[in-house]
Amino acid sequence: MIDQTKPNFRSYSARRAMTFVELLAVLVILGLVAGVFTVGIAGKFNQSKRELTKSQIGIIDAQVQAYYTQKSVWPPSDKGLMVLTTPETTPSSAYFLKPDQLIDSWNNSFYIIVPGPDGHPYEIVSYGADGQPGGTEENADLSSLHLRD
Template structure:
């Protein structure tokens, strides 16, 4: 018959010093990896903004083909009282940019363009650098 011992092994587990060393090593690794990770996160948000703006531009162009002019607001892509309106031109409400701000839409646009569509970036203010830089599409 097999006899099971209920005695505890005094050598089992980690000492406080070993745990502190492991925590310090994990902290050092995190400090090396975190900046690169957050840099990629900013690039992903900018890529999302560009993709959303491309979808909005497609909807704007389709609206113009149907109605004969660009809408005065982005909300007209979802509902309008214009007699030639054949929308909605977006499947859902107009999205916010990845930072939770509304896209900037102006008719007529800057520099002789029919419209201007842009995001002010992470800070939600004109100008800026890196993640705060304006995205004009």
């Protein structure tokens, strides 16, 4: 006859190992869920930076138009957009910008190209996350000519 009062060490060890395996499975599943969530959030974060930069380009574009309306010339490429930040070149505060408004979401400067491509009088450009012309995804350039893209 089997003594029911003594614990069976073999069955206790097997149950303990199974609990550990279950714990590992739960941790793996949680890690996978966290990884998927993080990737999704990072994508939205990059997208929001691009949208914010497009908004900034729209604001700068309006200020360049106001500059042209008052002075009848476009801001020169060699001085860049900084002419919109100095009071002596902006007699009216209608198109005055703070220097930090000329920095995109990736802490890179915006650029103005005068004359712009394809017969446009100018183009305002952000070179994306890498700060270099060209690129794809978050490194792709953003332009005042393609604000709707």
